[in-house]
Amino acid sequence: MSDDIAAGSPASDTSLPGDGYLGDPSVRAEWDARYADRQQLWSGRPNGALVAEVAGLVPGRVLDVGCGEGADAVWLARSGWDVTALEVSxxxxxxxxxHARDAGVAIRWVHAALTEAALPPASFDLVSAQYPALLRTPDAAAERALLAAVAPGGVLLLVHHAGMETQQTHDSGFDPADYVWPSMVTALLDDDWKIEVNEQRPRVAPDGGAGAHHTDDLVLRARRLRAVR
Incomplete structure (x- = not known):
C-alpha cells in the first residue's frame, strides 16, 4: 500500500468494477475501517523507491499490488504504463x-486479495509492491503470487520498511511474523531470476501521510529471465 504497510480483466477505464471482492471479508473490513477513519491516509504522492527504480524501465504492463489511494498507480499511468491496480479496501x-478521473488516466481496478485475484499469469512487465501487507501462509502463497505475475524479461519491485521484520509484537496486535518480507521472496528466487538490487537504503519519503516516520527501505528488484519451466 502506498507509503506504508497497510495491505478475468476488469474494464480498462477509471470506473470501479462491481462489488465482486475476492478475498477474506474480515481483511477487507479491517482495511475499509482504517481508510474510513481518515479523509486521506497516505501522502497522495508516489513512493520514492518506485520513482527511482522505474526511471530506467521501458513502460509496459504493470501490476500495482496494494494500490491504496492510487498515488503510485496514477503516477505510473501518467508515465506511460498500462496499469492494473489491486487493493482489498x-x-x-x-x-x-x-484521483485517476481527476488525472485523466485509465487504470484497471481489481478489488481482491493478491492470492485470490484472477490475474493473467506471467503477464506483467513490472510487478510493484510498495510496503504491502501480504499475509504469510505455510505454502508461501503471496510470495508465489508475486513471482507468478511477472512476465519473462519483466521486473518484480518489492519495497518494505527496514527493521520491521525483526520487531516484537505490538500492543496494537501487529505481529511481524504474520506478514511477508523481502527476504522470504528472495529465498524463492532460482536460476530463472536475476537479482538486480537487494539492499537497505535511506528512504525517500513523500511528505505527510501515515508511515512518514520510517527512515530506511529494503529494496528488492529482481528480473525474470525466462518463463516457468
Missing part, C-alpha cells in the same frame, strides 16, 4: 478511482 479503491 473498497474505500481506498473509490478514492483511487477518483
Amino acid at each position: 473498497g474505500v481506498a479503491l473509490e478514492r483511487a478511482a477518483g
Whole structure:
C-alpha cells in the first residue's frame, strides 16, 4: 500500500468494477475501517523507491499490488504504463478511482486479495509492491503470487520498511511474523531470476501521510529471465 504497510480483466477505464471482492471479508473490513477513519491516509504522492527504480524501465504492463489511494498507480499511468491496480479496501479503491478521473488516466481496478485475484499469469512487465501487507501462509502463497505475475524479461519491485521484520509484537496486535518480507521472496528466487538490487537504503519519503516516520527501505528488484519451466 502506498507509503506504508497497510495491505478475468476488469474494464480498462477509471470506473470501479462491481462489488465482486475476492478475498477474506474480515481483511477487507479491517482495511475499509482504517481508510474510513481518515479523509486521506497516505501522502497522495508516489513512493520514492518506485520513482527511482522505474526511471530506467521501458513502460509496459504493470501490476500495482496494494494500490491504496492510487498515488503510485496514477503516477505510473501518467508515465506511460498500462496499469492494473489491486487493493482489498473498497474505500481506498473509490478514492483511487477518483484521483485517476481527476488525472485523466485509465487504470484497471481489481478489488481482491493478491492470492485470490484472477490475474493473467506471467503477464506483467513490472510487478510493484510498495510496503504491502501480504499475509504469510505455510505454502508461501503471496510470495508465489508475486513471482507468478511477472512476465519473462519483466521486473518484480518489492519495497518494505527496514527493521520491521525483526520487531516484537505490538500492543496494537501487529505481529511481524504474520506478514511477508523481502527476504522470504528472495529465498524463492532460482536460476530463472536475476537479482538486480537487494539492499537497505535511506528512504525517500513523500511528505505527510501515515508511515512518514520510517527512515530506511529494503529494496528488492529482481528480473525474470525466462518463463516457468
